[in-house]
Amino acid sequence: MPEFFNVLPPDEARVLLLAQITAVLPPETVATEDALGRVTAVTITAPHPLPPFRRSTMDGYAVRAADTYGASESLPAFLHVIGEIPMGQPANISLQTGQAALVHTGGMIPDTANAVVQVEHTQMVGYRSSVIGNALAVRGEQPAVSSKQSTTGSPQLPNYPITQLPTLPFEIEVFKAVAVGQNVLQVGEDVTQDAEILPAGHWLRPQDVGGLLALGIMQVAVARRPCVGILATGDEIIPPEQAAGPGQIRDINSYTVAGMVRQAGGIPVLGGIIADDFDALYTAAANLLATGDMLVLSAGSSVSIRDMTVQVIEKLGQPGVLLHGVATRPGKPTIVGAVAGKPVLGLPGNPVSAMIQFDMFGVPAIYRLQGVKELPRQGVVWARLSQNIASESGREDYVPARLEDGPEGLVATPVFGKSNLIYTLVNADGLIKVPLNKNGLQAGEWVHVRIF
Amino acid sequence: MPEFFNVLPPDEARVLLLAQITAVLPPETVATEDALGRVTAVTITAPHPLPPFRRSTMDGYAVRAADTYGASESLPAFLHVIGEIPMGQPANISLQTGQAALVHTGGMIPDTANAVVQVEHTQMVGYRSSVIGNALAVRGEQPAVSSKQSTTGSPQLPNYPITQLPTLPFEIEVFKAVAVGQNVLQVGEDVTQDAEILPAGHWLRPQDVGGLLALGIMQVAVARRPCVGILATGDEIIPPEQAAGPGQIRDINSYTVAGMVRQAGGIPVLGGIIADDFDALYTAAANLLATGDMLVLSAGSSVSIRDMTVQVIEKLGQPGVLLHGVATRPGKPTIVGAVAGKPVLGLPGNPVSAMIQFDMFGVPAIYRLQGVKELPRQGVVWARLSQNIASESGREDYVPARLEDGPEGLVATPVFGKSNLIYTLVNADGLIKVPLNKNGLQAGEWVHVRIF
8 A cells, every 4th residue: 555655636636536436326217307416327319309390490481492582672572371380280281382381489390391481571461561470479369468469569579450360371572582491490400319418427407307308208317326424533522412511522524524415416324423432433434334335434633533544444445545645735634545446535523624625535426426427517716816825835725715796806815714613614605726836826816716 | 667678688687686576585494404505594693602612723732832932952841741631521630830731633721721732843751752642643542453553653653662651740842832822722713602603695505504513503594495486388388298299399498497496495386388378377377476486487489478478477466577688699588577576587488598598587586585695606617719609799698618628728619509409508518608798709718608
């Protein structure tokens, strides 16, 4: 275990940890509607093209494009409107040369049409152009509200004199030529049949759920949510519901870590608080690891407990501790390990260190257990630093910061405080990262602030 | 209603909408542990200081600082160690001049001490300095694992010859002076008693939950989660589980909007698909609005349905439609309204428009109903644009984009596609905003990409 005494930069340490996760958790089938935030277990392909039929993208007339060629304001094309295609119905109208069919946005295009002329570029012979537009606009309207028509018409269409379409057939003038395919959504233009729509390992967002349902995919195979065991250790730690006597501190880390586990799609399993006793800690850890997919030991802050954590992880199995120490502040004494493909982390006892380190190693591990290939990109804002931040080269520093709107954009003000102080994070909007090779940051510099 | 025919820029439109939300939803009490993502209903203050006692931030010796003044490598101070303060116990040791007490990180400091000397700056008289450090490190260790000690010791401490602390009292040399308060966390240094720890209207993150539990606050008053009624309209729209016949399209918007409602802390209430009939739509909308806190009508894409939506919102109550039309692409025909303090939105039928517009108006409204004063900052990344984007001045354009890592940082490639195509958003990682006053963006420009 030559890495053991090394203090690695965080990116290298994370690679070492994620390399241990060789298998994705087994899949389970869930309703697509409930799959938000889950991760696809298999590649999903389109069972049919989308849209499955040609649709109009405008209110207007389905036409044969050639019938409009050369049409202009001064020399309009004349077409006979022989029917209307109702929404949600097949376009059972056969167009001959010189014929057109009324169609609404989203409506189906007849086989014999190949373009749509938008209503604004037409005029009904003998009427102002607005007549048809408004007649289209009021189909299905109730008399009860037609008195409000003068204020509720579509802005681009003036008031109209009639509320009924003229009797079919009627004649229109077309003032602008359309090309083949114009204003028409082609079959498969959204997705073609059998196209790969989502890869395995994709974290599902609202649009992904919508995309699946659009294809009638009502169920989806997703990775089981990882169960993450969380143990707090330290003779000084008591449950939050207890009154704290002298020397006693309530458990924070179990709950902050549980929240971060939930946000990453995992299920936190709180194992409680274990006294500073090797056997007790080993037994609790072994049980949680056996029934779970990942283990987090929130070590007490003293050296003795940190070292006991190392020994417990070593005894749990192979490879055990991967490294003890990460080149960051806060969080240097983090223990990164794995046992038989399950990540095992020993977090520093300080609440700020624990959260930052869990974000650095625990959150990516939870995603990776679900098979996520590219981790969801983290939200970052760009802000101007209000004061200097000192740092040491060779170490990544994470400084909590508060964000405020200033005249030139966001201003980031560091919230300085020891990593024992949870309220430095409560009072912060995000974290400023001082890169490994920089000796601090200057007031006035533009910096990236991770929303945290 | 003079605003009615105006097309407002999105920021002004949002101000108009949020001004209608005059009351926060009533509070309910939940377990703090389950309050992640909820919004505080009242200001919360600290019932006691944190920490409630003085704690050591180091492993070392609690001392009277004056006893170390002038100490150096060549002229150490000698102190008598008269006891050890166990973790989680009161520091019942009274120090006289020249005396010290062993203390662990996080341990309580005796009343008579005012600083901590870290163990690395001391040496036990007659031993190497490592002796005490390692003795501290192995308290509670089991013989079963002590054989692994050579590989598991803390990196900065060499192997030690003994596993027991010397019998008390013993003598140490101190090589470095400490100031009053050094390595000591003061009472209330994290939060003082009665300090305002969280304002009303605060969206609770993992660290906030931890901060509350650290103070023993086991329950918290939060705003009730807003119930958001969602109706889809359009004769062409069918439920996702149905096979789509010619001219029919499965409902997408109900589900993408429901996902966004959940992400913002609301409860989506799906009202189903309503035919293009004024009475049916009005009845369904009135029922959902009466039992809910907000209403979203995902209008069909045709002009007739959009206008019917306007009329329904007008009939639902005052003030009704606030504006019909927002200066964005996609999403211009959005209807923004409110009825008796409840936001009512009419979204365009196109799925891309619907999502972008709901993000622009619906999500802020859900937060505001819960009393959130400052909306959670949205995640943005900075990327170099791979190709030109055309736009029109006077309109905010939102262009879906895919992000890839390039040699100089992230590269954003626009996913062009009509706003009817849900897969433009499925295939995108975020949205590029082209500001109101810009005529497009150039390839090679650095742009903000909203994670979406």
